[in-house]
Amino acid sequence: MKSDYDYVIVGGGLAGASAVEGIRERDAAGSILLIGEEVHLPYDRPPLSKKLWFGKKNVEDIFLHDRAFYDTHGVALALGAAASRLDPAAKRITLAGGATYGYGKLLLATGCKPRHLDIPGGDLDGICYFRDLDDYLHTRGKAAEGKSAVVVGGGFIGSELAAALNINKLDVTMIFPGELLCDRVLPDYLGRAVQQRYQEKGVRILASDKPVSFGNNGNQFVTRTWKGETIASDIVIVGVGVVPDLELARSGGLEVGNGIVVNEYLETSSPDIYAAGDNAFFPYRVLGQAMRIEHWDHALIQGRWAGRNMAGAHEPYTHLPYFFSDLFEFGYEATGEVDSRLETFADWQKENETGVIYYLRDGKVRGVMMCNVWDKVETARELIRKDETVSPEKLRGLIR
Structure with a gap:
């Protein structure tokens, strides 16, 4: 070389x-x-x-x-x-x-x-700060039916992995400091519905809590939380950003x-x-x-x-990226400023399952989340680029 x-x-x-x-x-x-x-x-x-x-x-x-x-x-x-x-x-x-x-x-x-937890046992061998292919291979090798897992974090990675492990028939406990899953992007009404779906699937939710230590008892990890819970599990995955x-x-x-x-x-x-x-x-x-x-x-x-x-193009970056996630049967694509602190308007076809959420600032659409509505990202981008003041009535039925 x-x-x-x-x-x-x-x-x-x-x-x-x-x-x-x-x-x-x-x-x-x-x-x-x-x-x-x-x-x-x-x-x-x-x-x-x-x-x-x-x-x-x-x-x-x-x-x-x-x-x-x-x-x-x-x-x-x-x-x-x-x-x-x-x-x-x-x-x-x-x-x-x-x-x-x-x-x-x-x-x-x-x-x-990945962020690491600065708590006793936070660097314990075998705890997975999930990020790359080796982390997947390591976790998949341990994720057998009937095993148990603790997932720390209620954002994208934590929520997706908890769903994946549950579907693969593991006993899953989630621990996160917020009240609701994905609370930075999902409005509270949608976050509650998604969280209820997780619980109905059998995922144990320890919201408004956090781990204070990790240990092991020889065969399993032992997670202790701020609220006094003690959970033994075969796997610990941390996805805290x-x-x-x-x-x-x-x-x-x-x-x-x-x-x-x-x-x-x-x-x-x-x-x-x-x-x-x-x-x-x-x-x-x-x-x-x-x-x-x-x-x-x-x-x-x-x-x-x-x-x-x-290589010499000298072109200003103007792209409006999108992102996506799958949380059991609830999937979405989103673009722009998708921030739960913004005002939102939800145009549901089926409440909290199928429809479009518009994120607004000063009456202008800043972000759009399409819930189980597909192939409409470019339409949403065009709406954001217009930067026009719109009323909820004009948004209703705009994206289907």
């Missing part, structure tokens, strides 16, 4: 792999090095808590490309390699093993790392905050260095504010956009 490349991409996830495609759209010959901390080829992350559990995908189906793709597109791979130091002045990046590489243009697509991976950016003196700060062209504060994906704090044009987004569609499109800009 040579030591200097026209393009170096740090991050072997969706944003990094998409950047390869973006570069090749404009530069067919420039040399590319893709550095990934995991030993696996880049893969899709959503199936780890969704389709892999339901038999709708196999592990081999989640990889974005096979190795031949990277060979064909002239991409050198350094997998299982963590980048440890960035020197923007010398335009070089150093890996943990000591290897160094020069770059013409650099993309930081380092993503996020993530933090952007900023260590490499900091080592190079880049501007960081809630992510690596980039401009509308996805350029960082240092020349020839870009950032994209979960770790990028970027100007969200449609919503008129700077944000960091952790969703699949965002990583897919922003990574490709960054690759094109690295």
Whole structure:
């Protein structure tokens, strides 16, 4: 492997792999090095808590490309390699093993790392802070019918995994500090309905609670909670959010905050260095504010956009990403500012099951959640982009 490349991409996830495609759209010959901390080829992350559990995908189906793709597109791979130091002045990046590489243009697509619980036993061997393919393989290997699981966290990952484990006939207990599941995005009336559905399926819900310690009794984990509950289980999964991976950016003196700060062209504060994906704090044009987004569609499109800009496109990032989730039979797609603190208007076909929720600020639609209503994301995007004041009467029946 040579030591200097026209393009170096740090991050072997969706944003990094998409950047390869973006570069090749404009530069067919420039040399590319893709550095990934995991030993696996880049893969899709959503199936780890969704389709892999339901038999709708196999592990081999989640990889974005096979190795031949990277060979064909002239991409050198350094997998299982963590980048440890960035020197923007010398335009070089150093890996943990000591290897160094020069770059013409650099993309930081380092993503996020899971938050860990700072409690006694929080680092106990076998507790899974669920994030990557190895975590799925580890958990799936233990998730046999009749086993028990504690899931800590009531957000996307916790809710999806609790449903998946329940469907696979495990005895599941959920623990989270809020009153309702997914309370940052679901309005309270919908959160209550979804939570009731979980309980009807047999998931034990310990809301407004949190673990204070983990231990083991030889055969099982023992979780103790703030409210005095003690739960023995075969599996403990923690999904309490993530933090952007900023260590490499900091080592190079880049501007960081809630992510690596980039401009509308996805350029960082240092020349020839870009950032994209979960770790990028970027100007969200449609919503008129700077944000960091952790969703699949965002990583897919922003990574490709960054690759094109690295290869000279100089195009402002204007995409309005969407996200999706499956919570038992309740599935949704959503786009824009989907924040439960906003005013909402629900246009139900079947209450709390099928319909559209509009999230409004000052009478304008800022976000849309389509509950068991499919293939309407672009319609919702157009509504948000219009930025017009609308009444609930005008929204009724608008998206079906």
